[in-house]
Amino acid sequence: MSVAWWLVFSVFLALPPTAWAQDERLTERLNPATASQVQQVVDSARRGGLPGEPLVQKALEGATLGASDDRIVAAVQSLHGQLRRAREALGGQASDAELTAAAGALRAGLEPSALRRLQSLRPDQPLVIPIAVLTDLVAEGVPPAEATRSVLDLARDGRPDDEFVALRRQGRAAGAEPMGRPALRPAADPPVDQ
Amino acid sequence: MSMSAEHDDALDDEVLRQVVGELRKPVRLDPSLDRRALDRIQAESHRIAPPASRRWGIWIAGAAVAAGVLLAVTLPDRGTTPARASAVALEQAALAGDARPVRLRLAAPTSSRVAVVGDFNDWDPAATPLRRAGDGGTWIVELRLKPGRYHYTFLIDGRRWARDPNSPPAAESDFGAPVSVLTVS
Numbered sequence: 402m403s404v405a406w407w408l409v410f411s412v413f414l415a416l417p418p419t420a421w422a423q424d425e426r427l428t429e430r431l432n433p434a435t436a437s438q439v440q441q442v443v444d445s446a447r448r449g450g451l452p453g454e455p456l457v458q459k460a461l462e463g464a465t466l467g468a469s470d471d472r473i474v475a476a477v478q479s480l481h482g483q484l485r486r487a488r489e490a491l492g493g494q495a496s497d498a499e500l501t502a503a504a505g506a507l508r509a510g511l512e513p514s515a516l517r518r519l520q521s522l523r524p525d526q527p528l529v530i531p532i533a534v535l536t537d538l539v540a541e542g543v544p545p546a547e548a549t550r551s552v553l554d555l556a557r558d559g560r561p562d563d564e565f566v567a568l569r570r571q572g573r574a575a576g577a578e579p580m581g582r583p584a585l586r587p588a589a590d591p592p593v594d595q
Numbered sequence: 596m597s598m599s600a601e602h603d604d605a606l607d608d609e610v611l612r613q614v615v616g617e618l619r620k621p622v623r624l625d626p627s628l629d630r631r632a633l634d635r636i637q638a639e640s641h642r643i644a645p646p647a648s649r650r651w652g653i654w655i656a657g658a659a660v661a662a663g664v665l666l667a668v669t670l671p672d673r674g675t676t677p678a679r680a681s682a683v684a685l686e687q688a689a690l691a692g693d694a695r696p697v698r699l700r701l702a703a704p705t706s707s708r709v710a711v712v713g714d715f716n717d718w719d720p721a722a723t724p725l726r727r728a729g730d731g732g733t734w735i736v737e738l739r740l741k742p743g744r745y746h747y748t749f750l751i752d753g754r755r756w757a758r759d760p761n762s763p764p765a766a767e768s769d770f771g772a773p774v775s776v777l778t779v780s
Contacts, residue, residue: 426717458714459769462746465718466756468770476769498743505744509766533744533778537763540776562780
């Protein structure tokens with residue numbers, strides 16, 4: 402065998418296994434066709450600079466919850482689209498965690514402009530917590546406009562993440578009362594999470 | 596000094612002058628010498644160069660090396676969180692410096708077993724069972740998770756899904772089951 406072919410062989414040995422293999426978690430938990438379809442979406446996302454792990458987790462979630470193959474693929478494709486929109490809103494400098502959180506926010510019905518505004522108010526700070534709080538508030542039933550206003554108020558004042566968490570707790574308490582819910586205000590309560 | 600010796604000396608001087616004179620004359624080279632030398636060098640290099648097939652092999656090998664380096668640099672490493680490695684994943688998260696302790700609780704007094712599945716354990720029902728607390732009705736598990744946002748749900752008695760009442764619900768429900776969201780800050 403010539404030196405050239407030895408070089409080619411060595412290169413293939415040196416390549417990371419992921420360069421040609423499917424994610425084992427997908428192949429073990431999904432049928433081959435579905436795993437292949439999901440893998441294509443994951444690869445496409447990664448080629449586009451988007452995080453692939455949330456897409457893998459979405460597929461695994463569907464598998465565990467007993468969803469049909471079509472539904473799993475559709476959910477993964479939908480999340481891929483949301484991740485793309487999230488990056489369009491936040492730009493290429495956003496971290497994977499921020500993109501994932503932002504995708505959830507868009508899914509919850511929040512506007513990309515709200516994310517951009519939040520980013521402009523916290524240019525050098527992580528956005529995961531404020532975006533997560535914003536999403537949670539909307540999921541708890543707080544109107545998106547009101548939730549956005551409250552979170553942006555905190556961001557504008559340069560409040561730390563702890564105060565966003567406190568705002569979420571206030572929103573959860575308020576959301577339990579369908580009528581006469583008080584307006585959200587930035588809270589000064591000490592941060593308490595799980 | 597004799598006359599003969601003087602004559603010999605004079606003769607020697609004359610010969611020496613003629614030799615020096617010849618040596619001092621500019622050398623006239625054949626004008627085509629440079630061209631002939633270059634042609635010769637070129638012919639020799641063709642003889643020494645590898646055959647075309649071998650040159651192609653070297654080019655292919657070089658291209659393969661470049662492609663390999665490019666792939667290794669640009670492709671993400673999916674192998675760091677292997678399949679069926681939920682426990683490993685949790686352990687890795689725990690070993691990471693920025694992992695945070697998180698305690699999940701669920702009141703399910705009539706249940707015989709409770710597990711949690713989520714983004715943090717590859718949604719593996721066998722990976723993260725809860726333990727029954729002292730009061731007998733509450734199930735608890737402690738996790739160590741990196742900052743981020745996680746979707747999860749409880750599996751009760753291996754057949755019923757239950758959202759965590761202590762956490763916000765997921766805004767989306769792609770698969771119909773109740774799912775909660777946990778944000779680790």
